[in-house]
Amino acid sequence: MSKPKIDNTNARALEVFQEQIRELYSNIPLTTGLTFSGASIMAFLVWHLVNPNEQMAVLLWLGTFALLAFSRMINFLVFSRHERKIKTEEAPFNPTYWARLEVVLTAAYGFLFGIFFLLFYDAQNYGLFYQVQMATFIFCMILASASFLSIHLPSYIALALSSGSVVCIRLLAEAGWFHLTMLLILLIFNIIVFNFVKGMNRRFKSAIKAKLDNLDLIQALTEKKELAEKISIGKSRFIAAAGHNLRQPLHTISLCASNLGHCVDNKKGHRSLSTITKSVAALEEMFNNLSYISRFDSRDMQSEMLHFPLSGVHQQILNTFQASAKEKNLRFTVEETNEYTYSDPELYGMILNNLV
Numbered sequence: 001m002s003k004p005k006i007d008n009t010n011a012r013a014l015e016v017f018q019e020q021i022r023e024l025y026s027n028i029p030l031t032t033g034l035t036f037s038g039a040s041i042m043a044f045l046v047w048h049l050v051n052p053n054e055q056m057a058v059l060l061w062l063g064t065f066a067l068l069a070f071s072r073m074i075n076f077l078v079f080s081r082h083e084r085k086i087k088t089e090e091a092p093f094n095p096t097y098w099a100r101l102e103v104v105l106t107a108a109y110g111f112l113f114g115i116f117f118l119l120f121y122d123a124q125n126y127g128l129f130y131q132v133q134m135a136t137f138i139f140c141m142i143l144a145s146a147s148f149l150s151i152h153l154p155s156y157i158a159l160a161l162s163s164g165s166v167v168c169i170r171l172l173a174e175a176g177w178f179h180l181t182m183l184l185i186l187l188i189f190n191i192i193v194f195n196f197v198k199g200m201n202r203r204f205k206s207a208i209k210a211k212l213d214n215l216d217l218i219q220a221l222t223e224k225k226e227l228a229e230k231i232s233i234g235k236s237r238f239i240a241a242a243g244h245n246l247r248q249p250l251h252t253i254s255l256c257a258s259n260l261g262h263c264v265d266n267k268k269g270h271r272s273l274s275t276i277t278k279s280v281a282a283l284e285e286m287f288n289n290l291s292y293i294s295r296f297d298s299r300d301m302q303s304e305m306l307h308f309p310l311s312g313v314h315q316q317i318l319n320t321f322q323a324s325a326k327e328k329n330l331r332f333t334v335e336e337t338n339e340y341t342y343s344d345p346e347l348y349g350m351i352l353n354n355l356v
Contacts, residue, residue: 012209014095019208021095022083024102024152028076031148032069035109038144039065039116042137046120057119065112072105099152106149107158113141114166121170135182138167139189146193150200160190253280278324304346310339313349321356 043062047055079098086093121134142160149156164186171183253276314334325332341348 012212015212016205016208017099018093018095019212020152020205021098021102023204024149024155025076025079025098027148027151028072028102031145032072032076034144035141036065036069038141039112042116045133046116050120054120061112061116061119068105068108068112075101075105099154102152103154103158106155107162110159110162110164111166113138114163117163117167118170135186138163138186142190142193146197147200150197151204153198153201156194156197160194164190281320304344305342306345307340307342308345310337310341313345313352316349317352317356320353 039062043058047058050058082093117134117138142163145159146156149159167186168183171179171186314337318332318334322332
C-alpha cells in the first residue's frame with residue numbers, strides 16, 4: 001500500500017530537482033557576467049599595486065578566468081539547445097548530469113578566486129590596508145554568490161570549499177596573529193553564510209513543490225470539468241431525443257381526444273376530454289422547455305435573429321394561458337401593439353411563456 005506513495009514522492013522530488021537545475025542554468029548568463037566583472041575589477045585594482053614582474057601573472061589569471069567564463073557560457077548554450085530538444089522531440093532530461101557539470105565549473109570559479117588570493121596576498125611587501133582589501137574581495141565574492149547558488153546547494157558548497165581551502169592554506173602559511181584572526185573570521189563568516197544559503201535553498205524547493213502541486217491540481221480540475229461537461233452534454237442530448245420521441249404519442253393522444261369530442265354527448269365526458277387535452281398540452285410545454293434546456297446545455301442552440309411583430313407572439317401567449325386563467329377566475333389580457341423587434345421569436349416566446 002505504501003509503495004505508490006513512495007513512488008509519487010520520488011517522482012515529485014525528481015521534478016523539483018529538474019526545476020532547480022533549470023533555474024540554476026537560467027541564471028548562468030547573469031552570474032557569469034557579474035563574476036567576470038568582479039574578476040576584472042579585482043585585476044585592475046591589483047594591477048597598480050603589484051610589482052611589474054607580477055603584472056603578467058595578473059593578466060594570465062584574468063585570461064584563465066575569461067576562458068572559464070567562456071566555457072560556462074558554452075555549457076549554458078548546450079543546455080538551452082537540449083531544453084528545446086526536450087520540448088520538440090520529448091528527449092529525456094537527466095538533471096544529475098547537468099548539475100555535476102555546473103558543480104565542476106563553479107568549483108573552478110572558486111579555485112581561481114582562491115588562487116588570486118594565494119598569488120597576490122603579500123603580507124610582507126604591502127601594508128594592512130592591502131591585506132584587508134584582499135580579504136574583502138573574497139568575502140564579497142562568497143556573499144554575492146550565495147543568493148544565486150542557493151538554488152542548488154552543492155554548487156555553493158563547491159564554490160565555498162574550493163576558494164576557502166586555498167585561502168585557509170595561504171593564511172596558515174603566514175602564521176601571524178592577524179592572519180589567524182582573519183582565518184577565524186573567515187570560518188565564522190562561511191558558517192553564517194552557509195546556514196543562510198541552506199535556508200534559502202529549503203524555501204526555494206518548497207516554492208517549487210507548491211508550484212508543481214498547484215499545476216497538478218489545476219490539471220485535475222480541468223480534466224474533471226471537461227468530464228462533467230461531456231456528461232452534461234450527453235445527458236442533454238438524451239433528454240432532447242427522449243422528448244422528441246415522447247411528443248409523438250402525446251400528439252396521438254391529443255388527436256384522439258379531439259376526435260372523441262364529437263362522440264361524447266354528456267358534460268362529464270367533455271370535462272374529462274378537456275382535462276386530457278390540457279394535460280397533454282401541459283406535457284408538450286414541459287417537453288418543449290426540456291428540449292430548450294438540453295439544447296442550451298449541449299451548446300446546440302442557435303438563435304435565428306429576425307424582425308418580427310410582437311403581436312403574434314403575444315397572441316400565442318394569450319391563447320395558451322387564457323383558458324387556465326378563466327378557470328382560476330383571473331382576467332388575463334395582452335395589450336395590442338404594432339411594434340416590431342429584432343430577436344429570435346422562438347426564444348422570445350419561450351422566455352415570455354416561462355415568465356407568465
